[in-house]
Amino acid sequence: MDDGCYYDYATQTAGDVLKEITSVYQTDLLDIRWRDFVNLLREKYSVAIEPHIFNDPNLNARLAGVAMLGNYPLIQFNDSTMQSEERKHFTIVHEGVHVFRHKDDLDAEGEAFTDIMENSAYSPEEQVEELITNQAASIIMLNDSALLTCMQNNWGYGKIGGFYEMSASALFERLVNYLHFNLQINSSTARYLVGRYRCGDTTEARNFLPLLISHFDYIVDWFHDFPLTGNALDELYLNLGIGFEAPASHWYQLRHIFPERLNLIS
Incomplete structure (x- = not known):
């Protein structure tokens, strides 16, 4: 099974969660x-959520949270100062x-912190479960509709992370997954594009x-018909009503998305 199938499972899970939230809380x-x-x-599900702090600093740095399932579900999250607040948020959502x-x-039983400490590694089945759960949690924290609205409003990386209380690394993976799985x-x-969005050396980048x-759809259609050149990009920006001349940094980033269009330049 490829990663796209796992992401489909994650999207379905997140969609079910989001649907319930919209229904229950309007x-x-x-x-x-x-x-x-x-x-x-x-x-709705009578889940107890409790903070936990280890006496061992190494465990406080390494372990984030656990979920015990069954009739009396319980989530425990590492509430030590060695875990950032944003990390705690993601841990609670993940669990x-x-x-x-x-x-x-x-x-279903889930696991306690002692189970994690006793097991040196996840089984292949557990690795799949963790992958799906991580991806679903990131979608719940920043769903597709919210993500697209942030982009349309030209929000910066830090503003999105602050507003949705996500760590820089969690937001990075969320955006990478969106580009990879939603936009192919x-x-x-x-990863290159999200890196430029997060840490580009200019505002334009x-x-x-x-x-x-x-x-995205308009840009894809445009470069389906035209080779990737500076003049074609300038005309695209003119048609979109966002300027008469595209920044050079945009052209370099587009080269990574449409490398095959460069071959059409005479």
């Missing part, structure tokens, strides 16, 4: 935050996804990704 997708999922877990995915399986951009290019996502 909340629009654009307004959903991670805390809404916490409320759903507590109020909540485990609970949600197995809410109808009363024989290859993984290495997706950092502004490219919001523009790309906001106008």
